[in-house]
Amino acid sequence: MTTEDIYAKLVPIVKTYLPEDVNESAITPTSDLTRELNINSAHLVDVVLDVEDAFDVEFDNADMESLRTLNDAVAIIQKKIA
Amino acid sequence: MRVVITGLGVCAPNGTSVSEFTESLKNGRSGIAHFPELESLNFSCQLGGIPEISEEKKREYFTELQLRNFDSNGILYGVIAGMDALKDANINVGGEEALYELGIIMGAGTTSVAKFRESIYKIDEGKVRRLGSTSVPQTMASGVSAYLGGMTGAANMVTTNSSACATGTEAVLLGYERIKAGKASQMLCGSTSDGGPYIWGGFDAMKVTSYKHNQEPEKTAGPLSEAASGFIPGSGAGAVVLESLESALARGAKIYGEVLGGAVNSGGQRNGGSMTAPNSEAVQKCIIAALKDSNINKNEIDYINGHLTATVKDPVEIENWCLALDRKGKDFPYINSLKGMTGHCLAASGSIEIVSALLQLDNNFVFPNVNCDVIHNEVVALVSENCIPRKMVNTPLNIIAKASFGFGDVNACVIFKKY
Numbered sequence: 001m002t003t004e005d006i007y008a009k010l011v012p013i014v015k016t017y018l019p020e021d022v023n024e025s026a027i028t029p030t031s032d033l034t035r036e037l038n039i040n041s042a043h044l045v046d047v048v049l050d051v052e053d054a055f056d057v058e059f060d061n062a063d064m065e066s067l068r069t070l071n072d073a074v075a076i077i078q079k080k081i082a
Numbered sequence: 083m084r085v086v087i088t089g090l091g092v093c094a095p096n097g098t099s100v101s102e103f104t105e106s107l108k109n110g111r112s113g114i115a116h117f118p119e120l121e122s123l124n125f126s127c128q129l130g131g132i133p134e135i136s137e138e139k140k141r142e143y144f145t146e147l148q149l150r151n152f153d154s155n156g157i158l159y160g161v162i163a164g165m166d167a168l169k170d171a172n173i174n175v176g177g178e179e180a181l182y183e184l185g186i187i188m189g190a191g192t193t194s195v196a197k198f199r200e201s202i203y204k205i206d207e208g209k210v211r212r213l214g215s216t217s218v219p220q221t222m223a224s225g226v227s228a229y230l231g232g233m234t235g236a237a238n239m240v241t242t243n244s245s246a247c248a249t250g251t252e253a254v255l256l257g258y259e260r261i262k263a264g265k266a267s268q269m270l271c272g273s274t275s276d277g278g279p280y281i282w283g284g285f286d287a288m289k290v291t292s293y294k295h296n297q298e299p300e301k302t303a304g305p306l307s308e309a310a311s312g313f314i315p316g317s318g319a320g321a322v323v324l325e326s327l328e329s330a331l332a333r334g335a336k337i338y339g340e341v342l343g344g345a346v347n348s349g350g351q352r353n354g355g356s357m358t359a360p361n362s363e364a365v366q367k368c369i370i371a372a373l374k375d376s377n378i379n380k381n382e383i384d385y386i387n388g389h390l391t392a393t394v395k396d397p398v399e400i401e402n403w404c405l406a407l408d409r410k411g412k413d414f415p416y417i418n419s420l421k422g423m424t425g426h427c428l429a430a431s432g433s434i435e436i437v438s439a440l441l442q443l444d445n446n447f448v449f450p451n452v453n454c455d456v457i458h459n460e461v462v463a464l465v466s467e468n469c470i471p472r473k474m475v476n477t478p479l480n481i482i483a484k485a486s487f488g489f490g491d492v493n494a495c496v497i498f499k500k501y
Contacts, residue, residue, distance in 0.1 A: 020145065
């Protein structure tokens, strides 16, 4: 799975958790999920659960700690499915 | 400080809006139905009262994100009743500002069991991390108040009380006291209860529910009837907006009635009182204390909205009212019980019934006490049959009483007056 494929699959997952006043167009590979996209930090665990289901992987506690942006997620997923 | 009611909201088995609920009250329309699920689970009582909420209606109150992994009917009903009450009161909520003069006391009993059940299964499978972020807000006792708090911006006291079947009436009195003490201008008060097998099972096992008309819900013996032998479990939510008279007048709000006062107490599970039965002396003391707090005479009560659940204990409640008010026979006020139309909505009963009482006060009618063709002989020995309308009665109402009694031997009584 290419970086682009993974990213394309991540965007709709992240979109679900955007606050009402943040548009989908704000999502970029480097935007910070909580600080820039204003996703409620409590929802980060839900984003991860959805990602796990979509890619059939499991994030450990260290993965969760290093997750800030979609690029981070892509890197973690690539490592797991390699 | 005078306190008035300026908004009503309800989510009941026989009406999920105030207008639909009012029509049901006037026509004696019941929301009690047979549930095949209860039959397949070997319940003695296979009837119940559950509000019908479409997926479309859910989305009028919740965002898609809020509905993701949402499985708590108690919160759903409470949010519908609470938001409707605020809308009815014409109070602007949900903006950018924290509303420091608006508080919330939405009570609950056993709540969000569906979400709790799902969480427990995941934990037992070793998948605790799969709970995500949605388990805690839905399963915490104050979940309903927390959801309403976020939707409105209410920033005064935001809490949940719990006193079994007295919860709703107690919530209204707690809000009344807070406004009277000058600590808030507006309080959204009420209560909610889930329904279904996991809430109702314990009552079924205690044999306090009715098993006699499982295939004919319309024939179930209603409150005060000779044949009453057990209640039908219900669910839903009711909510009212309490407001200082000053604030209500300044806004030009519609006033449904004034809260004159009330009382809460417990029988101490002594003198005949227990976990499940009331101490009659305490019930009478609670009613008398409510009259005293309201500064009214016993003969001024025009109407009583009873607790009356349709068990063999109904005549005891009537006797307690007779003794507390020192009134009997033809001198007794009108009395009825909503539970014949909704079932016993447990923690939600008090608030749903308060909404029904205020609608009667505002519109000058007494709704029919349904499924009560033959009144219990012990009741007839105490009060005139004319006090228990079996058809709707149009009559001016000025001062009314509502009482609720709950497991743990707890009592609550509130007095309303037309403003």
